[in-house]
Amino acid sequence: MSGMIQVLADTVAAQIAAGEVVERPASVVKELVENALDAGAGVVTVLVEEGGKKLIRVSDDGAGIAQDELALAFARHATSKLRTVADLDRIHTLGFRGEALASIAAVSRTTIVSRARGDSAGATAQVEGGEVRYVRQAGAPVGTVVAVENLFFNTPARLKFLKSESTERRHIMQLVSNYAMAYPNVRFRLIMEGREQFHSTGSGDVADVLVEVFGLEAFKEMLEVSPQPPSRPDLPPIEVYGFTSTPNLNRSNRSQIILFVNGRTISDQSLTYAVVQAYHTLIPSGRYPMAVLMIALEPDEVDVNVHPTKAEVRFRAPEAVFSAVQRAVRRAVVDQAPVPPMGGDPYGSVEDGWRPAPSADQPPRAMVPGEEQLRMELNALDPGRYAHQRPDYMTPSPQPQTAPTEIPEGIGRPARPRTLPILRVIGQVGAMYIVAEGPAGLYLIDQHAAHERILYEQFMAEQAAMEPVAQRTLDAATVELPPAAAHLVEEAQNVLAGLGFEIELFGANTFRVRAIPALLADREPGDVLRMIVQDLESGNEPGGVTLEEKLVRRVCKTAAVKAGQTLSYDEMQGLIRQLERCESPRTCPHGRPTMLHISGDELAKQFGRT
Numbered sequence: 001m002s003g004m005i006q007v008l009a010d011t012v013a014a015q016i017a018a019g020e021v022v023e024r025p026a027s028v029v030k031e032l033v034e035n036a037l038d039a040g041a042g043v044v045t046v047l048v049e050e051g052g053k054k055l056i057r058v059s060d061d062g063a064g065i066a067q068d069e070l071a072l073a074f075a076r077h078a079t080s081k082l083r084t085v086a087d088l089d090r091i092h093t094l095g096f097r098g099e100a101l102a103s104i105a106a107v108s109r110t111t112i113v114s115r116a117r118g119d120s121a122g123a124t125a126q127v128e129g130g131e132v133r134y135v136r137q138a139g140a141p142v143g144t145v146v147a148v149e150n151l152f153f154n155t156p157a158r159l160k161f162l163k164s165e166s167t168e169r170r171h172i173m174q175l176v177s178n179y180a181m182a183y184p185n186v187r188f189r190l191i192m193e194g195r196e197q198f199h200s201t202g203s204g205d206v207a208d209v210l211v212e213v214f215g216l217e218a219f220k221e222m223l224e225v226s227p228q229p230p231s232r233p234d235l236p237p238i239e240v241y242g243f244t245s246t247p248n249l250n251r252s253n254r255s256q257i258i259l260f261v262n263g264r265t266i267s268d269q270s271l272t273y274a275v276v277q278a279y280h281t282l283i284p285s286g287r288y289p290m291a292v293l294m295i296a297l298e299p300d301e302v303d304v305n306v307h308p309t310k311a312e313v314r315f316r317a318p319e320a321v322f323s324a325v326q327r328a329v330r331r332a333v334v335d336q337a338p339v340p341p342m343g344g345d346p347y348g349s350v351e352d353g354w355r356p357a358p359s360a361d362q363p364p365r366a367m368v369p370g371e372e373q374l375r376m377e378l379n380a381l382d383p384g385r386y387a388h389q390r391p392d393y394m395t396p397s398p399q400p401q402t403a404p405t406e407i408p409e410g411i412g413r414p415a416r417p418r419t420l421p422i423l424r425v426i427g428q429v430g431a432m433y434i435v436a437e438g439p440a441g442l443y444l445i446d447q448h449a450a451h452e453r454i455l456y457e458q459f460m461a462e463q464a465a466m467e468p469v470a471q472r473t474l475d476a477a478t479v480e481l482p483p484a485a486a487h488l489v490e491e492a493q494n495v496l497a498g499l500g501f502e503i504e505l506f507g508a509n510t511f512r513v514r515a516i517p518a519l520l521a522d523r524e525p526g527d528v529l530r531m532i533v534q535d536l537e538s539g540n541e542p543g544g545v546t547l548e549e550k551l552v553r554r555v556c557k558t559a560a561v562k563a564g565q566t567l568s569y570d571e572m573q574g575l576i577r578q579l580e581r582c583e584s585p586r587t588c589p590h591g592r593p594t595m596l597h598i599s600g601d602e603l604a605k606q607f608g609r610t
């Protein structure tokens with residue numbers, strides 16, 4: 001029997017292929033919005049009727065399509081964005097497969113009107129069920145409008161499996177707001193069923209978009225995530241930035257963990273898990289943070305050509321991406337989350353395994369922190385907030401206070417904005433803690449941890465300005481080291497020099513210490529070197545901090561006032577003044593808290609005044 005195998009008619013083949021790209025109305029919105037963004041649009045307007053089944057119209061003011069190429073845009077595998085296979089490694093556009101318009105037009109009636117920048121006239125074309133109805137000249141402003149009507153009219157099975165209109169609208173809403181977050185300088189508008197559902201201002205500030213998407217109240221609970229240096233120098237550079245929620249803003253599902261890779265919204269279970277894991281012990285199990293994270297890496301580090309919808313990507317070094325996401329989020333949360341209230345254990349798993357002692361008058365709490373336990377003080381005056389969470393009236397406050405000599409402020413250092421409310425020192429407890437009072441209650445400050453934080457930020461500022469302040473040693477100490485240790489010092493010469501050390505080889509395994517970081521000026525140079533050797537010897541734990549970071553922390557730890565050191569009132573006040581202006585005053589560089597806070601309410605409760 002012959003004639004059984006036949007090549008499918010083009011339109012049938014196109015419909016089958018279309019199914020891969022166009023799953024639902026939101027997929028159409030996605031492809032059209034991506035095209036608008038690829039065309040460099042500054043304004044993108046999306047209009048939806050009947051959940052997208054009746055009409056999806058996307059207009060943009062981008063580069064447009066030349067008249068004579070309009071019909072070509074609908075052809076399968078017709079693209080202006082990719083020429084050779086090698087181009088796949090350096091994709092900077094959202095589209096590249098040249099399938100979207102063809103697929104959409106195969107399962108709908110699609111009308112396009114476009115005028116290319118520089119052209120005197122525009123053109124319009126219509127394709128229905130994959131067949132070209134017309135192509136002709138038309139007057140139009142520069143840019144493109146694509147209208148998709150009667151989606152899936154010729155694929156009844158698809159139509160039947162569509163979810164309710166409200167579900168489709170939810171998907172579209174999510175998609176448009178996602179793109180608005182990834183492209184904050186583009187002005188988006190989403191109109192559904194005749195009503196504006198969402199708009200962004202195009203101000204260029206992601207924060208503005210987040211306020212639109214999540215509302216101001218939720219946004220106040222978001223912490224900024226900034227790129228962290230890679231954990232190992234051999235790893236590819238991966239920048240992770242955006243926003244992530246404080247532990248007390250959490251959700252029952254992962255849907256608000258929104259990830260972008262090079263400006264493309266993606267779904268990736270493993271990276272979602274990296275975000276969740278960064279909140280380990282901070283959020284009750286079964287609850288999930290909210291996050292909007294941009295992951296930027298070299299185009300050849302990521303394969304976007306895994307799936308027709310381009311929703312999943314493959315990384316060349318998935319572990320590195322995982323760790324970059326996890327570390328950036330963890331850092332944001334640990335550095336910026338509000339001051340832990342007394343008795344809570346929100347920092348239970350930070351690097352050094354620190355645990356706060358349970359307070360004496362409270363029974364030990366359950367191992368898995370519950371919401372109640374994690375509830376943080378969030379009244380308006382609470383200091384433990386990220387910059388945008390502070391009420392304006394707290395920010396300005398010139399400090400005439402003169403800092404004591406023991407805790408130098410540095411010369412010509414610009415006064416930084418306050419990150420804590422003004423605290424008034426009351427006294428010292430156990431030569432270890434400073435008791436202070438602020439507008440939101442009582443603060444117990446660990447003098448050593450707080451000073452470490454201050455020195456650390458000073459040191460990093462000097463580093464960033466490329467001027468590590470070094471102190472030449474008077475009598476250049478010579479130190480003889482065991483061969484292995486000497487080798488380590490030689491290897492680390494560059495890093496050490498960057499930190500203000502000047503160490504020269506002075507014979508076999510013997511070094512002369514010519515300069516040390518100014519912070520350590522009062523230490524014996526030989527001791528300083530031997531201490532550094534210990535850090536070098538302990539090596540780099542995988543996933544741990546860089547050698548440089550480790551040494552900086554060591555220098556600051558060594559230079560900071562010790563627990564057990566009695567401080568004068570002025571010294572304490574000076575320390576607090578500087579802490580108030582640290583970027584992350586609430587934790588020491590090792591991630592331990594520098595302070596505990598007992599709110600006025602908590603005091604009242606403890607004294608049975610409520």
Ligand code: ADP
Binds near residue numbers: 094096101
């Ligand atoms: P791809 O985006 O993968 O190239 P599409 O089928 O989505 O494939 O689009 C085909 C081509 O049509 C694009 O490469 C682009 O040249 C052109 N095009 C589509 N939409 C627009 C638009 N809104 N503005 C300008 N050009 C567009």
Ligand code: MG
Binds near residue numbers: 034035094096098
């Ligand atoms: Mg496209």
